[in-house]
Amino acid sequence: MKTYTICGIMRFDKEMKKIAYDLETDKGYNILQCVYCEENVIPTDEELSRLADAHYRKIDLSDGIYVVNIDGYIGKSVKEEIEYAKKHGKEVVYHYN
Incomplete structure (x- = not known):
C-alpha cells in the first residue's frame, strides 16, 4: 500500500477530502491529509509554522x-512542496480536474 501526502490549495479543501476518500477506497492508497480548519479558525503565524x-514531515x-x-x-x-518532494526522491502524482 502506497502512502501519499495530499497537497493543494486550501480553497479546494472539500474537493481534497473527497479525492482522499476516493484514493483510499478505490485505489487502496493511504492518504495523509492537511489540517482543515472546519470552523474557519484563522491560525496564528506560530500555528501556521507548526502546520507547515x-x-x-x-x-x-x-x-x-x-x-x-x-x-x-x-x-x-x-x-515548494513539489520541489521538496522531488529533492527527497518522492513520487509526484498530479490530479487534474
Whole structure:
C-alpha cells in the first residue's frame, strides 16, 4: 500500500477530502491529509509554522505526494512542496480536474 501526502490549495479543501476518500477506497492508497480548519479558525503565524512543519514531515513519511490541481492552479506553497518532494526522491502524482 502506497502512502501519499495530499497537497493543494486550501480553497479546494472539500474537493481534497473527497479525492482522499476516493484514493483510499478505490485505489487502496493511504492518504495523509492537511489540517482543515472546519470552523474557519484563522491560525496564528506560530500555528501556521507548526502546520507547515507537520506537512513536510508527512511528505518525509510518504512514498510521494498527490497534487490536487483543480482548474490548472498550483500555488506557491504547493510548488515548494513539489520541489521538496522531488529533492527527497518522492513520487509526484498530479490530479487534474
